[in-house]
Amino acid sequence: MVFPSNQPLLELYHLGRDYGTVKALADITLTLPPGRIGLLGPNGAGKSTLLKILLGWLPPSRGTGRFMNVELTAPPAIRRQLRHLVGFMPEADAIIPGLSGVEYVAFAGELCGLPRRHALRRAHEILNFLDMDEARYRPVETYSSGMRQRVKLAQALVHDPLVLLLDEPTAGLDPAGREALLQLLERIASEYDKSIILSTHLLADVERICDHVVVLAAGRVRAAGQVEQLKDPRGSRYQLQISGNDTLFAQQLQLHHVAILDQRENGTWRVVAPADWTPQRFFAVAYQSQAIIHRLVPDEETLEELFLRMISFNNMDDDAKLGNHALPLGESG
Amino acid sequence: MKGMNTQLSLKYSPWQEKTSRPYTAIAAIGRISLLLICRQRLFWGLLALAMLAFFFFLYGQYLMVWINLQFAHETVRIAGFSVNISQLLRFLDRLALQGTAHTYANFIWFQGYILVILLCFSGSHLFGNDIIYNTMIFYYSKPISPWYYFCGKCLAIIFLIVMTTFIPATILWFEAGLLLDGLTYYTQNYLVLLGIAGYSALIALTLSLLTATTAMIFQRTAPMVLAWMGLFVLLRMMANWLAMTTQEGDWRLLDFWNNLYLCGLWCFGIDHATIRPIPQPHYNNAFLVVFLIITLCILYICKQTRLEIYR
Numbered sequence: 001m002v003f004p005s006n007q008p009l010l011e012l013y014h015l016g017r018d019y020g021t022v023k024a025l026a027d028i029t030l031t032l033p034p035g036r037i038g039l040l041g042p043n044g045a046g047k048s049t050l051l052k053i054l055l056g057w058l059p060p061s062r063g064t065g066r067f068m069n070v071e072l073t074a075p076p077a078i079r080r081q082l083r084h085l086v087g088f089m090p091e092a093d094a095i096i097p098g099l100s101g102v103e104y105v106a107f108a109g110e111l112c113g114l115p116r117r118h119a120l121r122r123a124h125e126i127l128n129f130l131d132m133d134e135a136r137y138r139p140v141e142t143y144s145s146g147m148r149q150r151v152k153l154a155q156a157l158v159h160d161p162l163v164l165l166l167d168e169p170t171a172g173l174d175p176a177g178r179e180a181l182l183q184l185l186e187r188i189a190s191e192y193d194k195s196i197i198l199s200t201h202l203l204a205d206v207e208r209i210c211d212h213v214v215v216l217a218a219g220r221v222r223a224a225g226q227v228e229q230l231k232d233p234r235g236s237r238y239q240l241q242i243s244g245n246d247t248l249f250a251q252q253l254q255l256h257h258v259a260i261l262d263q264r265e266n267g268t269w270r271v272v273a274p275a276d277w278t279p280q281r282f283f284a285v286a287y288q289s290q291a292i293i294h295r296l297v298p299d300e301e302t303l304e305e306l307f308l309r310m311i312s313f314n315n316m317d318d319d320a321k322l323g324n325h326a327l328p329l330g331e332s333g
Numbered sequence: 334m335k336g337m338n339t340q341l342s343l344k345y346s347p348w349q350e351k352t353s354r355p356y357t358a359i360a361a362i363g364r365i366s367l368l369l370i371c372r373q374r375l376f377w378g379l380l381a382l383a384m385l386a387f388f389f390f391l392y393g394q395y396l397m398v399w400i401n402l403q404f405a406h407e408t409v410r411i412a413g414f415s416v417n418i419s420q421l422l423r424f425l426d427r428l429a430l431q432g433t434a435h436t437y438a439n440f441i442w443f444q445g446y447i448l449v450i451l452l453c454f455s456g457s458h459l460f461g462n463d464i465i466y467n468t469m470i471f472y473y474s475k476p477i478s479p480w481y482y483f484c485g486k487c488l489a490i491i492f493l494i495v496m497t498t499f500i501p502a503t504i505l506w507f508e509a510g511l512l513l514d515g516l517t518y519y520t521q522n523y524l525v526l527l528g529i530a531g532y533s534a535l536i537a538l539t540l541s542l543l544t545a546t547t548a549m550i551f552q553r554t555a556p557m558v559l560a561w562m563g564l565f566v567l568l569r570m571m572a573n574w575l576a577m578t579t580q581e582g583d584w585r586l587l588d589f590w591n592n593l594y595l596c597g598l599w600c601f602g603i604d605h606a607t608i609r610p611i612p613q614p615h616y617n618n619a620f621l622v623v624f625l626i627i628t629l630c631i632l633y634i635c636k637q638t639r640l641e642i643y644r
Contacts, residue, residue, distance in 0.1 A: 055474060080476050084352065088474035092467035098369040098458075110361040111475035113352025125346065141466075155471070160348035 007069060009034045009163065009195055010054070015063035015072070016219075017049050024049040026219035027063070034163075036189050038206030038227075039199040040307055041216035047199045050216070051165055054197070056082045068163065084112065087156030091168040093148060101136040101143070102127060105154045112159035119158070126154045130184065146177040153181075157188070163195040164188070170205055182208050207303045215310045222310035230306055236273040237299035240282065243267055248289035256285065270299055358477045362485020366459050367492060375454060380497070383447040387501040390440050391508060393430045397422070398512045432509025432518065434601035437502045437529050441536065442594055444498050449565050449590075452540055453557045455493060456548030459486050464552050479638040483545060490541040499533035524602060531600030536593055539623055542630035549637050565590050573610075582612030586622050595619035 010032040017025040025046045041047045052058045054067050056079030065072040070082050096104055102123050109119030127136045130150045135143070140151060149169060156164055169185065170178040186209050189196050198210060206213055206227070213230060215223040223230055242249060246267070250260060253271065262270040279296060286293050370376050404418045429435035463469050472482045506526055510518040551557040568587045575584035585591050591613075598608060599616045 057473060076478070080355070080478065083474060083476035086474075088470075090467070090470045090474065092470055094467050094471040096365070096369070096468055096471070097462055097466060098372055099365070103365075103368075107361065107365050108471070108475065111358045111472065111477055113355065113357070113476065114348065115353060116361070118348075118350070122346075122348065156474075159352075 012065035018061045034195040036196045036210045038210035038213040045216040046219040085162045087161035088165045089152045089156040095140040097141040101151045108155035109158040145172045166198045203303045239299045240269045241295035244291035249291035252285045252289045359485045363488035366489035379451045383497045386443045397430045452544045456544035457554040460548035461552035487541040491537040494537040502529045528601030532597030546630040582614045592619040592622045
């Protein structure tokens with residue numbers, strides 16, 4: 001099965017999935033190009049259901065869609081073919097107690113159709129790549145959280161998939177472990193040209209490695225697009241880092257009708273300027289008040305703020321409030 | 334995450350060769366499942382116990398022939414008592430150690446005691462652990478059908494059953510030929526070998542499905558042992574008591590192992606009237622119960638497969 005890289009990774013048209021009377025996915029229309037995509041949403045947003053549909057575990061209840069050129073409404077045998085192209089790293093442990101790390105990864109390779117000898121060779125290769133030295137010969141049930149995450153990533157990568165589906169990959173990791181895993185994912189995506197679909201509720205992870213984001217809430221897409229495009233530029237809000245006579249600088253700014261929102265001890269200020277204000281005028285004010293501006297940047301909305309803003313809408317009738325952020329990614333990006 | 338933030342110099346190469354057909358995963362799953370069982374010390378203990386029954390029959394057959402040839406009409410002293418050899422032979426006759434169809438049917442019956450414990454242990458390891466550790470997600474995320482997963486696991490169970498029933502029984506059949514009439518025995522009793530295969534196949538199919546089903550329900554070894562004790566010991570005692578009290582053979586249908594035994598005897602072509610203890614249910618009824626159990630197991634596994642996806 002071959003997937004041309006110039007085609008969209010995922011196209012969904014009014015896709016929905018019900019569990020009895022519960023609508024896990026209500027109506028999703030979305031086009032995503034290959035790349036690093038973050039799937040954000042609170043619990044019960046429909047992230048897991050969407051991943052199950054992408055993995056071919058569940059057919060949609062309504063609507064259509066294509067994932068890597070495979071119809072999501074196709075018979076199960078055809079949908080299963082998708083898993084040759086996809087590596088899935090589940091949130092749950094999903095280990096086989098009694099097997100060593102290398103046996104576990106080689107077994108994953110065999111299940112994906114790799115001959116036994118090649119599967120073992122690739123298992124060693126990928127575990128080297130993930131920097132698992134002698135630990136690979138230990139039973140997987142004795143691994144720490146970080147090592148379990150790595151071995152789960154290894155089993156997802158062993159058959160050289162084009163797309164990695166990662167379900168909460170940094171859950172349960174300490175900050176150093178989280179940072180290391182994110183570095184590794186960035187490297188896999190950039191150096192080996194793998195697309196990543198990262199389902200998480202940790203916004204910082206998405207902000208760190210994803211270039212696109214889809215915000216889901218109550219089974220609907222609240223926002224989808226490039227991370228930078230989705231963030232509200234907030235017009236005339238700025239972040240400053242200053243030193244020197246900050247008291248005088250604050251008085252001068254107030255005289256020019258610049259409101260100070262936040263003033264931290266390290267000299268970082270968040271301010272709102274009048275509509276006709278230009279950034280150059282900060283330097284003029286600083287010169288007059290004997291202060292030094294070390295850093296001046298527009299104050300962008302954080303992904304967390306974006307997320308909270310998006311999920312605060314209760315239903316799709318609020319699309320008007322969302323403006324063009326609710327556009328499918330292909331159109332907005 | 335030791336060392337992962339250091340610069341990684343090693344790479345991994347793309348896979349560009351053809352992949353095998355998905356059903357080849359059945360063999361891989363079966364192999365890994367057996368590996369997991371073989372790594373448990375308890376398994377080797379149980380296997381050793383299973384082999385005891387085999388060696389008892391193996392040497393019992395030899396002893397029978399040897400006694401018949403050497404001391405058929407003599408009296409020997411055992412533990413200070415004079416025992417007439419013909420009396421000893423009558424006692425051994427009850428075990429039917431003459432290489433007849435009853436010999437192998439009895440052997441498989443006796444193996445059943447240790448086999449059920451072995452299967453409880455294996456089932457909880459193969460199926461129970463997969464549920465406890467959420468390993469089903471691992472399997473289902475690969476390009477294989479859920480049925481390949483079950484077939485692979487059942488293949489491992491079937492291997493264990495074959496190893497403890499069919500293979501030893503076949504060795505006993507060959508031994509009987511060597512001890513008795515040589516080629517004449519083999520030519521006259523080739524249908525017995527088919528009977529061994531049929532009985533073993535039936536046990537393998539039924540018990541592998543039953544193991545999968547009960548392991549998915551109970552998951553851990555101890556509750557599974559209790560459930561199987563209820564099924565194979567408690568129901569058996571109850572069935573025996575009811576059959577003896579009412580003289581109605583159909584009560585023995587509650588005894589699942591007896592049903593399998595009856596189906597096995599049918600495979601050997603044994604006359605229903607020679608089956609002991611009496612009364613016994615008819616072959617057809619025993620087959621019906623076994624078929625019902627197989628169907629229920631398959632339905633449960635189908636349902637559970639879907640539920641695991643929804644979880």
